[in-house]
Amino acid sequence: MSGLAGQDWQRDLDLISQAARKAGEVALAYFRQSPEVWWKNEGRSPVSAADLAANEMLAELLRSARPSYGWLSEETDDDLARLACETLFVVDPIDGTRGFLQGLENWCVSVAVVRGGRPVAGVLFAPALGELYTAVAGGAALKNGEPIHVSGPAGEDTHRLAVSEEMLAGCEPDFRERVTRVKHVPSLAYRLAMVADGRLEGTLVKRNSHDWDLAAADLILERAGGTLSDLEGKPLTYNRAEVVHGELCGAAPVHHKALLRQLAHRRDS
Structure with a gap:
């Protein structure tokens, strides 16, 4: 950047x-x-x-x-x-x-x-x-x-997340117990903004989001100190021939690796 x-x-x-x-x-x-x-x-x-x-x-x-x-x-x-x-x-x-x-x-x-x-x-x-x-x-x-800034390490042991019940069900039991799910927010961009301003620790994004859902919110989250990535932890690339993305994780740094681990657990289980 x-x-x-x-x-x-x-x-x-x-x-x-x-x-x-x-x-x-x-x-x-x-x-x-x-x-x-x-x-x-x-x-x-x-x-x-x-x-x-x-x-x-x-x-x-x-x-x-x-x-x-x-x-x-x-x-x-x-x-x-x-x-x-x-x-x-x-x-x-x-x-x-x-x-x-x-x-x-x-x-x-x-x-x-x-x-x-x-x-x-x-x-x-x-x-x-x-x-x-x-x-x-x-x-x-x-x-x-x-x-605005993402949330800090004070809430490291708990997670206020925007995540579907289906995605959460595939996570480890101990992790699920520490998650507070927020009411569904239909706008993916706005969910990422909620992570950027500290109202949420993170969000797990189902596959099939598009460039237009993500690009502006991606930068806002990044400049607020957070990360939006694919399951390998890599940043997204925009303006490709294919504008659809797979499962994603957007979170404050202290929560990002933990959320990626849960996504990996879902794939392996």
């Missing part, structure tokens, strides 16, 4: 922060208003009029401002020409659409700038909560302008 931090990405962060706010305002106008809904991925994933309107706003603002950047969004047909772009926007206009449609407030607009496979600027805007998370390569992670 040091080479990436050598370039000033603050202007891009300012740009995507403004765009995320405007897209959030667009989405908020549909919130709890029963927007029209369609189903994609063979009926497994909802997309609403709010998603499409927010996506249109983001595309208009960002692509006109940085025409040389590539584009990857959940709500735009993928153009593999992005693979030739060293820098691109990675966007989810509403991360947590299911929760949004249920009237839950913890959904967010997720926007990242990715350079050379890693995020260098990232924004999560949760308009229903009035929360703006930002981070830039080499800088601090901020929530509404104030620095």
Whole structure:
């Protein structure tokens, strides 16, 4: 990340922060208003009029401002020409659409700038909560302008986790006894933000998350002192031909290795 931090990405962060706010305002106008809904991925994933309107706003603002950047969004047909772009926007206009449609407030607009496979600027805007998370390569992670940090070693023997019952059931009994599961948060990006600001020690992520779910939150968690990795402990690479990821672990450092051990136990048992 040091080479990436050598370039000033603050202007891009300012740009995507403004765009995320405007897209959030667009989405908020549909919130709890029963927007029209369609189903994609063979009926497994909802997309609403709010998603499409927010996506249109983001595309208009960002692509006109940085025409040389590539584009990857959940709500735009993928153009593999992005693979030739060293820098691109990675966007989810509403991360947590299911929760949004249920009237839950913890959904967010997720926007990242990715350079050379890693995020260098990232924004999560949760308009229903009035929360703006930002981070830039080499800088601090901020929530509404104030620095945030992952939880420290004081809670090392207990774990407040966002994890499914299925994933937890495969972990060791002693570990399960020390886990407090939080109520399900439909937005993966927002769950990672909760790790970044210390409300959670970690989250175990099922397979089939996508670049747009992760890129902005990955950088925010990193700059808050945490780690998002695959099961081998390796950081994620973005803007590949395949944008789907396997099981992942996002956590504060003191908990990360312990969580990886539990994931390994699940595979071996």
